[in-house]
Amino acid sequence: MFEELKLNENVGAPQPDALAQIARKDDFLQQLQEFLAQHKGENWCVAAIDIEHFKLYTELYGSQQAHSLLLSLTALLLEHSKATGSPVGYLGSDDFVLCLPDDKEQQLAIISHLQTCVNDYRQGVTSFLSFGVCPVAEHPDADAQTLCSYAQIASVDPSPAVGGMHRFTPAMLNRLKKQRQLLSELELALKNHEFCFFLQPKCNSMTRAIVGMEALVRWNHPTRGCVPPAEFMPLLESTGLVTQLDQYIWESVCKTLHKWQESGSNLVPVSVNVSVVDIVNLDVPQIFSNLVEKYQLEPKLLLAEITETMLAENASLMENTIQGLHRKGFSVMMDDFGSGYSSLNMLKDTNVDAIKLDMKLIDMNQQNRSKGVQIVESVVDMAHRLNLPIIAEGVETPEQVSMLQAADCLYTQGYYFYKPMPVENAEALLAQPNSEDYWDMRRDLMRRDRRVPISNSEQTALALQAYQIFADNVLELSLLNLSTGEYRVIKRDPRLPGAGSDTEEDFAAYCERMVTNKVIHPDDAEMFTDQTDLETLRSAVFSTQQPEAYRFRKNVSGQFVWITMEFLPCRNCCAQNPWATVVVREDAQADHLSEELDFSYSHDTLTGLLNRSLFETDLRTLQSSEYDSMVCTYIDVVGLHEINNHLGHRSGDAMLCCISNAARKFFASSRIYRIGGDEFVILTPNQPPYSVWVSVDRMRAFLREKEYEISVGIQNTNDLHRLDDAMNQAEAAMRQDKQAYYARNGQERQLRGLNEKLEQTLTEKRDAEHFLRVLAPKYQSVFVVDLKTDRMRGVIVPDYFQKILDASGGSYIAVLQQYRDTLVEPACRESLADLLDYNYIRSKVLTGDIVERTYKKTDGTTFCVKVTPYSKSGTHIDETIWIFSCEDAALTPPPDEISD
Incomplete structure (x- = not known):
């Protein structure tokens, strides 16, 4: 076959x-x-x-x-x-x-x-x-x-x-039928108002005071009951029907707030979700303004929630909408903060009023808890420094509540406190006596409960609980006799080598064993030995009565991490009372500093991508990896040099960061390197080349919307021992792609696309042309001519004149001669002869005269040409303006003339 x-x-x-x-x-x-x-x-x-x-x-x-x-x-x-x-x-x-x-x-x-x-x-x-x-x-x-x-x-x-x-398979047909059936049901549901909203409170986790609520859409299906949003929202968004639903929910929320206001109920602001489809197709600020005016509400009662993803992918459009909402008096919350995009850039570039911490950031396990807590603490601290209220969503466990409170994040939203509830239940909740008007979260920060005196028995219980928490959160807890070296282990984490040795032992022997068995990092062994010398410790503690603390790297669960070993002396520690508590704990700060140093060594400072140093290291190590194949993608940025020269390096840096973020978006599972000023490499293991090409095409389309262009070369290899050869072939393919691009587009076209200053000039030219055509429709052609160089530039250039210009080699006299000989009646040609004499023109216009000639074209229309000076001084003294006007033109030009 x-x-x-x-x-x-x-x-x-x-x-x-x-x-x-x-x-x-x-x-x-x-x-x-x-x-x-x-x-x-x-x-x-x-x-x-x-x-x-x-x-x-x-x-x-x-x-x-x-x-x-x-x-x-x-x-x-x-x-x-x-x-x-x-x-x-x-x-x-x-x-x-x-x-x-x-x-x-x-x-x-x-x-x-x-x-x-x-x-x-x-x-x-x-x-x-x-x-x-x-x-x-x-x-x-x-x-x-x-x-x-x-x-x-x-x-x-x-x-x-x-x-x-x-x-x-029949399942494909069933899926298609179900999707079409669902779409039909959704259209009918919108028509019959089958949608409603539930309210989920946002509260102060310490006082349980409600500070706001979020409206969450629900579908009351006539036969299936309550349908989860995940089943219908993607289809609504893909078809654009989400705008109808969102407008219905927004108005329903305002109706409810108006009802509460009229009945004298406690009021809290309600936030509604705004999708990118809404912002593209609707004037959201005006709609919000119309709604609060219609229902006699204060704008601060209606909040807009916009996801971080929307801000990342549509920054300019979103910022315009946020500014519009602010002008109308509304506040905007950034939802899903930290969900995977450039969150810090989002805060820097957008003016939101509050942020909602993505639930994934507080969903931790034993392995990532240490880093997770540090990240949450850093984000909360940053929000406080920016005077931004921060709310953690998805809070479901008491451990998460405690962690957030310790990090000074008091506002929460989640099942632990309140599940989404019908409006009637929310009304009843707000009607409770202890639910005050807490709609200003910044004001609520000043209303924390004061401490309540506790009894002695409660103090003892709290002390025991505090000790247990303390013991649970350290790697090792021991008592040390600074005189004899007796070492009593109270608690030793099972992740530490020798965890079973929890009986009495000699401190010097213990420290020697740590070094000998390489529990202490070999690079830190000498320092550790000096710092734990018993005589040195005894002298320091007895004389200062202050704790001593030392940092070094220790083996925990098979890998070295930074830990701190603290010696806490008892009260009046001396030779007669020589006891000290030894606390060994993970040192997150030192570990973080070590990670930052490793990160700075291996990452590009501008884009945050992996750098050339790590790329060269990876090229060697990947050759012995277990990957079956590797697709090498070599990318070069087109036009970076021109942007740096014409717009400055800040614009060039913004371009590189945009391309870096696009690479992260479309190659989420690949290793991405910036190996030079405008060159990037992407290594994608165990993927077919066509899937990489698809990602490249999507990345190109994304960047072209922002007027950026890249050249790309791709090479696949199934022999990782020849990874260097594959990289060279990918680079060669990129060079060919770049040459092909310039052959298709040309340097001048690329400059027009990238140079914002030139684009502004072109825009001003179009504005001037439109101004002249509207106010002076008889002006058919306007040129600026340099009498010294015989060169011209057009202000208004009709198509027929452009054709003459293209064939003239750039000489304006040649253009004028061909125009006269082909388009002017023979009887009038002699009267235009002196226009070809630049000395005559210069002698007239520089003395303040206007050279003016009237003639007829071969089509019978009467034209007038006027020549005036462009400037009487400066560098433009040789330049003149030539205006060709149609004396028979009507006040309003025909559409085809305007389009010229």
Whole structure:
């Protein structure tokens, strides 16, 4: 079958009549029905082909190039039909269908041939064929139309392809039917107002005072009951219906607040979620303003919650919306803070009023608790320094509450305190006597409960509890006799080597064993021995009566971490009372400092990516790794030098950071390096090259929206011992891609796209042109001409004049001569002769005169040309302005003249 097909040299090249030869939908269905009837009982499949990213390809490279791709693909399918006798068809757009044997090897062969054809047309966008196949034998009662539909459903299935194709299953059809049914039900639910909202309180974890609530949407399905948002919100957002739902919820919340206000109930602000679809399609600040005016509410009662992800991906749009809300008196909370984007940049670049700590940050286990607590403490401290209220969401356990309170994060939202509840339950909660009006969280910070005196028995119980907590949170707790060296271990963490040695022992022997068994890091051993010398310790403690503390690295659970060993003397510690408590604990500060030093050595300071030093180290270590393959992606930033020269290094740095963040977004599981000023490397293990190309295409499309461009080279290797060679090949491919880019676009076009100053100049030119055309419609052409150099620049340049200019070599006299000889009536040409004499022009305009000539064009219209000085002094003294106006022009110019 297909593996026997020998393609000639012309197959794959554009065939002008290929699309005319291939069967269209109705003809193909008839041919398919007849073919399957003739081959009944044989194992055949109907296959549907879809070209991924075809619309993007067409937009970037034009319909002609896209049409050539379709012609080549069609020619290859016709060759397949000729060789096998099976029908092929074209359903329009980029959709093809064919019939082929239900044999995996033959199917992979045709996929490979067709993909090769598509690859020949790859430029900046990688297009892959999406294959869906429907086995005829598995659906004996299906007609040709049904088999094609099943194959098309399989081709767009979101699940991972097996062997380069999706094989149709009834589950695919069921999913599609359910999605369409759900969409129909959602449209009906919006119409019938089946949606409502629950309220989840936000409270002060110490006083349990409610400081606000969040409105969470719920769907009261007539038969299924309450449907979770996760089942319907993604579909609403993808279809844009979320704007209808959000507006309904916003107004419902305002109605409820108005009801509470009218009844004299306690009021707290209610926050509502605002999606990126809302901001793109609606004037959110104005809608909020209209709602509070309609329901007679203060703006501070209605808060907007915008996710950190939205801010990261749509920073400019979001900032405009936030500023609009602020002007209307509304506050904005950043939701999901710390969920994975550049959170600190978000705080720096946006003016939010409060932040909500993402629940993932407080979801810790024993392994990551130490670092997790430090991160939370740092974020809370930063928020306080910025005078930003901070709320932790997703609080579910008493341990999380205690940790947050210790970190001075008092505001919480989560199941531990309150679950989302119907509005009626929230009303009852607010009506309780101890629920005061705490709607200003900054004011609530000043209302913490004062200490209440406790009894002696309670003090003893608290002391015991405090000791237990203290003992639980140290690695080792012991008593040391500073005179004799007696060492009594009270508690030793099981993660420490020798944890079973918790009986009495000699302190000197204990310290010697730590060094000998390399429990102490070898680099710190000498320092440790000096610091724990018993005579030295005794002298220091007896004389100062102050604790002594030392830092070193110790083996904990098989790895070295920084710890602090403290010697706490008893009261009046002396030779008669020589006891001291020895506390060994993990030193988070020293460990953090060590991590920061390691990070700064291996990371780029501007972008935070891995740097060239670590890249070169990884190239060596990865050669002995257990990875099966590695895709090497080499990226060069186009235009960084021009941006630095024209806009300054700050703009260049912003560009590099944007590209770095895009790489993190689209290569989340890869290792990303900045190895030079404008060069990046991405190493992706155990992934097929086509998946990397897809990520590159998405990254390119994302950056082009921001007017940035990159050149890319990709090389895959299955032999990691030759990783250096793969990197060199990827770099060479990147150089070729860069040359191809400049060949297609040119340096001048790139500069126009990147240089903001030039863009501003072009905008001002368009504004000036529009101003002249509206106020002076008779002005047809306006030029600035340098009499010294014979060069001109256009202010208003119609198409016909531009064509003359393009053929003139840049000389304005040549342009004027051709204009006179071709477009001016012969009788008027002599009167324009002195315009070609620059000495005459200069003598007139520099003395304050205006050179003016009236003439007729060959089409009968009367024109006037006026020449005036551009400037009478300075560097522009040789420049003049030439204005060609139509004396017959109406007050309002025709639309086609405006468009010129």
